[in-house]
Amino acid sequence: GDSVTQMEGPVTLSEEAFLTINCTYTATGYPSLFWYVQYPGEGLQLLLKATKADDKGSNKGFEATYRKETTSFHLEKGSVQVSDSAVYFCALSDRGDDKIIFGKGTRLHILP
């Protein structure tokens, strides 16, 4: 069945460092891909998405490119801030179906 695998955390970085959180997927069709973020004490919210191969999703300085050839959707940010500390979830949705499957999440700590 469909699945999402993302790098385990926690990831600890200093402020202004470069961030990469790896995510790979397995799907039978052509899924849409998402990154959701959960800030401390808050509910999950959509960070960015991409619906087809080679699409780049971006928001709040974060980017992720839908790579069909490597079945990946890695999250990147050039300069992280303390306020980026949160748990990040990679997710997919197979087309024609509203079922969303999540990875286990990666906790990110940014040190000032």
Next chain:
Amino acid sequence: EAGVVQSPRYKIIEKKQPVAFWCNPISGHNTLYWYLQNLGQGPELLIRYENEEAVDDSQLPKDRFSAERLKGVDSTLKIQPAELGDSAVYLCASSLGLLAGGTGELFFGEGSRLTVL
């Protein structure tokens, strides 16, 4: 616009007691989800509704869990009787689904944290 509202935010019960969680989705969202989130894990789908119909309940432990979505709006998730292993956060989410012409983006409530003693 109001977001997804869940209640209660926190619930502590003894094992074998019943518990119920309520969810009010965003107005107009036809798809409603209940997810279970254990500590350090990603959300796992329990049940998904399209309007008032449960279209995916394959992961719902039907011996003790039940859910309903009356009139295709609010939803209730019930556990009876609760077990120690049910301690987790129960998340409700809604969306205007892809099949209804939406983007498929999920909007989550803040969750209901259950502790079973």
